[in-house]
Amino acid sequence: EMHLVQSGAEVKKPGESLKISCKGSGYRFTDYWIAWVRQMPGKGLEWMGIVYPDDSDTRYSPSFRGQVTVSADKSVNTAYLQWSSLKASDTAIYFCARVEQYWHMRSPLDYWGQGTLVTVSS
Amino acid sequence: SYDLTQPPSVSVSPGQTAIIACSGDNLGDKYVSWYQQKPGQSPVLVMYEDYKRPSGIPERFSGSNSGNTATLTISGTQSMDEADYYCQAWDSGTAPQVAFGGGTKLTVL
Numbered sequence: 456e457m458h459l460v461q462s463g464a465e466v467k468k469p470g471e472s473l474k475i476s477c478k479g480s481g482y483r484f485t486d487y488w489i490a491w492v493r494q495m496p497g498k499g500l501e502w503m504g505i506v507y508p509d510d511s512d513t514r515y516s517p518s519f520r521g522q523v524t525v526s527a528d529k530s531v532n533t534a535y536l537q538w539s540s541l542k543a544s545d546t547a548i549y550f551c552a553r554v555e556q557y558w559h560m561r562s563p564l565d566y567w568g569q570g571t572l573v574t575v576s577s
Numbered sequence: 578s579y580d581l582t583q584p585p586s587v588s589v590s591p592g593q594t595a596i597i598a599c600s601g602d603n604l605g606d607k608y609v610s611w612y613q614q615k616p617g618q619s620p621v622l623v624m625y626e627d628y629k630r631p632s633g634i635p636e637r638f639s640g641s642n643s644g645n646t647a648t649l650t651i652s653g654t655q656s657m658d659e660a661d662y663y664c665q666a667w668d669s670g671t672a673p674q675v676a677f678g679g680g681t682k683l684t685v686l
Contacts, residue, residue: 490675492620492677499663499677499678499679499680500612500614500620500663500665500677500680501677502674502675502676502677505675514672514673516674516675517578517674518578550619550620552620557673558673560607560608560667560669560673561608561626561667562625563610563622563625563626563665564610564612564620564622564665564675565622565625565631566622567619567620567621568619569619570619
């Protein structure tokens with residue numbers, strides 16, 4: 456059975472760094488892209504970026520480029536989302552999701568992780 | 578960026594048909610997916626490539642896409658269908674981008 460398991464909730468202070476993870480199992484991890492999606496409190500879904508674990512090819516939403524780093528380590532079937540300096544406005548739930556094909560522009564985000572709540576507060 | 582517009586809310590009585598619309602410029606030329614999100618849960622894919630249902634999604638869910646509007650239709654709506662629904666399409670450019678609609682809160686009265 457296919458799973459994406461994300462790391463646990465985090466409470467951080469402004470200016471701190473953070474790296475959250477998303478571990479895939481039950482499928483060939485290197486055959487699919489992993490997307491990251493933000494959901495701010497009471498708001499909708501926002502696409503942040505995507506990574507292909509096989510070669511670490513990475514693409515970003517213009518809204519998030521330079522604000523976060525998306526990466527992957529295929530040796531441990533895990534994708535990552537990281538911040539170098541958090542802001543209070545980064546408080547949100549972050550989801551990872553699997554995407555079969557990126558360049559064909561037709562694949563859905565077919566399986567989602569359980570989400571990681573990141574709270575940034577002084 | 579590519580904008581997808583959804584009504585903030587839709588209400589329906591149990592057993593009736595709920596129609597949730599998603600509009601975007603020439604949306605019919607793109608493939609649309611739909612996601613259901615219940616409170617405190619992750620989104621779940623309920624429709625992809627406009628009208629295809631993933632395994633495990635009830636037949637009462639159907640989809641279409643033409644012109645500038647895609648629709649998710651729930652026939653015989655049940656109380657368990659009460660949730661937020663998001664449409665999604667890919668926006669082409671220098672590199673493909675995922676676009677989400679703002680979401681529609683479906684209330685089953």
